Amino acid sequence: MDTTPRPLIATADAALAEELARLAAAAGAPVGVVSSADAVLAAWALAPVVLLGADLAPALVALAPSRRPGVLLVGWAPAPGGAFRDALLVGAESVVELPAGGEQVAELLTDLGEVGRPEGAVLAVVGGSGGAGATTFACALGQVAALAGPALVVDLDPIGPGCDVVLALEDAPGVRWDSLGTASGRLSGRSLREAVPRRDGTGVLGWPPLPCALDPGAVREALSAARRGHDTVVVDLPRHGDLVHETVARATLTCVVVAPTPSGVASAARWVAALPDRSRVGLLVHGRCPDPARVAATVDAPVLAVMPPQRGLAESVDLGLGPVRSRRGPLARAARSVLATAAPRAVAA
Ligand SMILES: Nc1ncnc2c1ncn2[C@@H]1O[C@H](COP(=O)(O)OP(=O)(O)O)[C@@H](O)[C@H]1O
Ligand SMILES: [Mg+2]
Incomplete structure (x- = not known):
């Protein structure tokens, strides 16, 4: 019985x-x-x-x-x-x-x-300056976290390249922002997990071909359902907009991708300085950086990892493999370091 x-x-x-x-x-x-x-x-x-x-x-x-x-x-x-x-x-x-x-x-x-499943960690990723590599890193985090448990990449940047494109899921059937825009009531974690385009444990909540308006309530609801249904939720966050500070406030960790040039560091510092709460912010330095401590001091946030550029990135994305092709590449390594800080459960043994 x-x-x-x-x-x-x-x-x-x-x-x-x-x-x-x-x-x-x-x-x-x-x-x-x-x-x-x-x-x-x-x-x-x-x-x-x-x-x-x-x-x-x-x-x-x-x-x-x-x-x-x-x-x-x-x-x-x-x-x-x-x-x-x-x-x-x-x-x-x-x-x-x-x-x-x-x-x-x-x-x-x-x-x-x-029921009984702990809520997943939310990692927000943002570029300290345009083109720093935030979208690529957000997708890499989603791929690496998925080795340990269900992961979702939430694309909040309407004018980025599209996380679904980077993860080669743009043609996959599933729910995108236009169908969640009017979500009312409580969206279940399982429904969202099963509805989004997904491959190998990495799902993506992205944009329809023509970007639509986002209702802040629908975004809140989607993020909350995403946490209930996934071990790790990665948000590709735009640098500006209504939802930025609210999402940072809800995130377990916000990772700012910094280009280690004078202008890249200065832009990152200004972005971080505008945050109401900087307690859960860390930096990923993307590029060769002889003095990470100086970057940390200028931006006033800890450096979580320094990541050299990844060779063959465009080819890997073109082949539909996403940015992480090898577990030993710079993106995978940096993703593991950042996950170890914010979501230790999401780092596969
Ligand atoms: N880790 C990396 N190694 C090499 N090239 C990268 C890396 N991350 C991003 N790029 C390249 O930099 C450009 C901008 O990347 P993207 O992730 O869209 O940046 P952002 O989201 O910060 O604007 C892209 O052409 C991408 O291929
Ligand atoms: Mg981007």
Whole structure:
């Protein structure tokens, strides 16, 4: 007998139970159904998710269950006024009104396999100056991190070469920013992971052929789902724009790719100086650099690695292999150093 705890549908409203069971079936999640507050309490601690019907919520509140994550209070729209108070009292994450909120329920159920998975690290990569090699390095990080676990490269630069192009995934089918632009509700980590173009563990969330506008809410939602569904999320960050500081604030580490020329170092220093918080910023010096300590002092951030240029890069990209062709090349080495700082789990043995 399968004794794996199942998500719990808790309602005495037959139509609500039927609708929730339909959503669970669509998400491929077997569920248990109970119709009394006592039965909810009995299953409360073990069920990975509880979909608590608004009809049973007052009776459950009276039983004062302990707090637990993964509870949604679900009812037909419009939710009764007391539903929000009940949701607070049982510690529900939100009140979902059906049928409109069905997607949120489905996404939560789809993400069940991800429960217990730690959130992935987010590495933002930005060029200290134009053409420093940021996009190339972001893609290299995605390739190297994928050797240890699922990785996603998120392309936030609408006028870069396209991470999908660098990774030879531009013709691969899958979700791009134009289809996520209107995402509402909670996007599941698994859905995003399975929807983006991907090869060998490296996925890419990139642009459609004609760049579209990005809604900051959709970007936030996508980054959050990306973390839930991947061990490592790499963001190719433009140097300017609304999303830059917010993304840096959310990142585990921001890696600034610096050209070790006077102008390259000066531009990187100005970019870093404009950040509200510089505590999780490190530098990747791209090019021969006799004095990395001086670069660190000028930019006021630690040098994580010095990376010589990689020979044969254009050929490797043209062949559809992405920037990392060999695990011993400069890009792979530098990627391992940076991952070791920000995402030790993502460095394959
Ligand atoms: N590690 C590297 N070794 C050699 N050439 C590189 C390297 N990284 C980038 N380049 C080259 O530099 C140019 C700009 O790279 P790109 O990654 O698009 O920079 P950015 O995103 O900072 O503007 C490209 O022509 C690319 O092939
Ligand atoms: Mg770029």
